[in-house]
Amino acid sequence: MPLSALTGTKLRDRRMAAGLRQADVAARAGISASYLNLIEHNRRKVTPEVIERLADALQIDRAALSEGREAALVEDLRAAAARGGADAEVDRVEDLVDRYPGWAALIAALDARGRSLERAVEALNDRMTHDPHLSQSLHELLSSLSAVRATAAILAETPDLEPEWALRFHRNLHQDSERLAAGAEALVGFLDAGQGIEEQGIAAPQEEVEDWLRGRGWVLTDAELAAGLETEIAGLASAAARSLARSHVARAQADAALLPETVFLAALAEVGPDPLALADRFALSPLVVMRRLAGTAGLAAGMVICDGSGTLTFRKSATGFPMPRFGSACPLWPLYRALGHPRQPCDARVQMAGQSDRRHRVIAWAETRHPQGLRGPELRESAMLILPDDGAGPVLMVGSSCRVCARGDCPARREPSILSAEGAG
Amino acid sequence: MAQHVLLIEDEPNIAEAIRFLLTRAGLRVSHAPEGLAALALLRQDPPDLVILDHMLPGMSGLEILTALRADPASQNLPVMMLTARGRDREMAEQAGADRFMTKPFSNAEILAEVRAMLGQPRRAG
Numbered sequence: 001m002p003l004s005a006l007t008g009t010k011l012r013d014r015r016m017a018a019g020l021r022q023a024d025v026a027a028r029a030g031i032s033a034s035y036l037n038l039i040e041h042n043r044r045k046v047t048p049e050v051i052e053r054l055a056d057a058l059q060i061d062r063a064a065l066s067e068g069r070e071a072a073l074v075e076d077l078r079a080a081a082a083r084g085g086a087d088a089e090v091d092r093v094e095d096l097v098d099r100y101p102g103w104a105a106l107i108a109a110l111d112a113r114g115r116s117l118e119r120a121v122e123a124l125n126d127r128m129t130h131d132p133h134l135s136q137s138l139h140e141l142l143s144s145l146s147a148v149r150a151t152a153a154i155l156a157e158t159p160d161l162e163p164e165w166a167l168r169f170h171r172n173l174h175q176d177s178e179r180l181a182a183g184a185e186a187l188v189g190f191l192d193a194g195q196g197i198e199e200q201g202i203a204a205p206q207e208e209v210e211d212w213l214r215g216r217g218w219v220l221t222d223a224e225l226a227a228g229l230e231t232e233i234a235g236l237a238s239a240a241a242r243s244l245a246r247s248h249v250a251r252a253q254a255d256a257a258l259l260p261e262t263v264f265l266a267a268l269a270e271v272g273p274d275p276l277a278l279a280d281r282f283a284l285s286p287l288v289v290m291r292r293l294a295g296t297a298g299l300a301a302g303m304v305i306c307d308g309s310g311t312l313t314f315r316k317s318a319t320g321f322p323m324p325r326f327g328s329a330c331p332l333w334p335l336y337r338a339l340g341h342p343r344q345p346c347d348a349r350v351q352m353a354g355q356s357d358r359r360h361r362v363i364a365w366a367e368t369r370h371p372q373g374l375r376g377p378e379l380r381e382s383a384m385l386i387l388p389d390d391g392a393g394p395v396l397m398v399g400s401s402c403r404v405c406a407r408g409d410c411p412a413r414r415e416p417s418i419l420s421a422e423g424a425g
Numbered sequence: 426m427a428q429h430v431l432l433i434e435d436e437p438n439i440a441e442a443i444r445f446l447l448t449r450a451g452l453r454v455s456h457a458p459e460g461l462a463a464l465a466l467l468r469q470d471p472p473d474l475v476i477l478d479h480m481l482p483g484m485s486g487l488e489i490l491t492a493l494r495a496d497p498a499s500q501n502l503p504v505m506m507l508t509a510r511g512r513d514r515e516m517a518e519q520a521g522a523d524r525f526m527t528k529p530f531s532n533a534e535i536l537a538e539v540r541a542m543l544g545q546p547r548r549a550g
Contacts, residue, residue, distance in 0.1 A: 146439050146507075146528040146529040147438040149530075150530075150535075151442045153533075157532070172442070175438065
C-alpha cells in the first residue's frame with residue numbers, strides 16, 4: 001500500500017487526537033522518538049513495516065493512513081501546477097490535499113474550468129478567423145455597404161447630376177440595399193444558430209467519452225451491447241463525443257461477437273489474464289483479448305491505446321497509474337516499445353514515479369493494419385494492459401509525463417519537471 | 426491629356442460609382458471585372474494608376490498584383506488596393522501595393538488618395 005508524504009501529517013494528527021506523547025508512541029513502535037518526529041513532519045519516508053507498527057501503537061487501521069482517493073486530486077493539482085503555477089509549492093501538494101481537501105478540490109476544479117474555457121476561446125477564435133461562411137457573409141456585407149455608401153454620396157454631393165445618372169444610381173442604391181438586408185439577415189441567422197459550446201466541438205470529446213465509461217465502471221456487458229446503448233450515447237453533449245462513443249461501442253460489439261462474455265470469463269478463470277494465451281486459445285488478435293480484459297469488472301485492469309503517432313486514443317487509468325490528460329505520456333512506457341515492434345509482446349513490471357513502492361505488471365502488444373491494401377498507408381495501433389502486481393523481479397521505472405514526474409536521472413526526459421527531483425526509485 | 430486609371434473590381438455598382446466619381450474628376454477610367462481582362466487591358470492601354478479589388482473571382486487581387494510587379498513594364502505602376510479585411514493588408518503590402526482603401530471607403534477618401542498618387546512621382550527602382 002503506497003504511503004505518501006501526508007502519512008506523517010496523519011500520524012501526527014491521530015497521535016495528538018489520542019493525547020499520546022511522541023516518546024510513548026515511538027517506544028511502543030520500537031523506534032526512536034527523533035525518528036518519529038521526522039516521520040511526523042514528513043521528512044522521512046517510512047517502510048510499510050514501520051507504518052504497521054506505528055498503526056498498532058496508535059491502535060488505528062493502517063488503511064486509514066494510506067493514500068486513497070486523494071491520489072487523483074494530487075495528480076490533478078500537480079498537473080495544474082505544471083501548466084503555470086511556477087510559485088506553487090509542488091512538494092507540499094499532499095499536505096494541501098490532506099489539510100484543505102475542499103480548497104484543493106476547488107483549485108483542481110477551477111483549473112479544469114480554466115482549460116475548458118481556453119479551449120472554448122481557441123475554438124471560437126478559429127471559427128472567427130477561418131470560418132468560410134462567416135468570412136463570405138462579411139465580405140458580402142462590406143461590398144454592398146461600400147456600393148451603397150459610394151452611390152449615396154454621389155447622389156447627395158453632385159449638384160448637377162444628370163437625370164439619367166440619378167435614375168441609374170437610385171436603382172443601384174435600391175439593389176444594394178436589398179443585398180445589404182439579405183446579407184445582414186444571413187449573418188444574424190448564422191450567428192444565432194444556437195449551437196451550444198459542446199456542439200461546436202469545444203469540449204474535449206475523448207474526455208467526455210471516458211467520463212461516460214468511468215461512470216459505468218468501464219463495463220459494457222454483452223447484454224447491454226446487444227440491446228444497444230444509443231440512449232446513453234445520445235445523452236453525451238457533443239456530436240464528436242457521440243461519434244467516438246459509437247465507434248467504441250461498435251468495436252466492443254465486434255469483440256463480444258468474436259469472444260462472448262461467458263466463454264471468455266471461463267477461459268480467464270482457467271488461464272489467468274494472459275492476453276497471448278487467451279488469444280491463442282480462441283485464435284484471435286491479442287488486442288481483442290486485451291480490450292475484453294480491460295472491460296472485465298473484477299480485474300481492476302487499466303488500459304491505454306495509442307495510434308502510430310503515439311497519441312493516446314483510449315485511457316482507462318488504474319489505481320496508482322496516473323495518465324496524462326493532455327500531451328504525450330512517458331516514452332518509457334512499454335506501450336511505445338511495442339509500437340516499434342509490432343506483434344512482439346512487451347511484458348514488464350513497472351513502478352510509477354511518485355507512487356511509492358506500488359508496482360504494476362504491464363503487457364503491451366501492437367499490430368499494423370492496411371485498410372487501403374498493399375499500396376495504402378500502414379496504420380499502427382498499440383495497446384497496453386495495466387494490472388496490479390505484487391510479484392518480484394526487475395522493475396522498470398516509468399512516469400506519467402515529464403512535467404509531473406520526479407524521476408531524477410531519467411535518460412528519456414523531454415522537459416524539466418516541476419517537481420523536485422528524487423533519485424531513481 | 427487626361428490621366429488614365431484602370432479599375433479592377435467585380436462589383437458592378439461599386440465600379441460604376443468609382444468610375445463616375447473619377448470621370449467627374451477629369452480622369453479617364455477603364456474597367457475590368459476580373460484578372461485576365463485586366464492584364465490584357467494593362468498591355469493594350471497602359472494606365473497611370475491601378476485600383477485593384479482584393480477579392481475577385483478567378484485570379485485574386487494578390488495574384489494580379491504579383492503578376493503586375495513581375496512585369497518590367499508595370500513594376501513601378503502605382504497600385505491602390507481595395508481591401509475588406511485588415512489582415513489582408515500585410516500580404517498586399519508585401520506583394521507591392523502602394524496604398525490601401527478599406528471597404529467601406531468614402532468617395533472623398535478615394536478621390537483624395539487617387540489625386541495624391543497621381544501627383545506623386547513614380548516609384549523609384
